[in-house]
Amino acid sequence: MIERLLTTVDLINTNLDTSPDSWQDQLPAIQNITASFEINDATPDEARRHWQVPLISVFQRVAFVDADHGAVKDLADWCLRQLLVLLQIYPDDVDIQACEFSPDDIEQR
Secondary structure (H helix, E strand, C coil), rough: CCCHHHHHHHHHHHHHHHHHHHHHHHHHHHHHHHCCCCCCCCCHHHHHHHHHHHHHHHHHHCCCCCCCHCHHHHHHHHHHHHHHHHHHHCCCCHHHHCCCCCHHHHHHH
């Protein structure tokens, strides 16, 4: 299942690289994933972290793509929740700390 998820995320990322305006076309697939997938790790696992951070980064590309009209709220919230879980496990991880956080989302927490 994870392998299929990562293949889908790679395709989404490639589509965004080749056609940045296609983000709205990618949104339904991403929302299907975020509706059924949550990171619930409690202990460090470098193999999982290795794919979790890039997954969140790709989804953030879509969540924050249209700065003029604000974030895609449900997707931005999902990304923030996942990052907060990972920060609990890897508090000093620079890759996680470098991910985007929406100030509005942080204020609501």
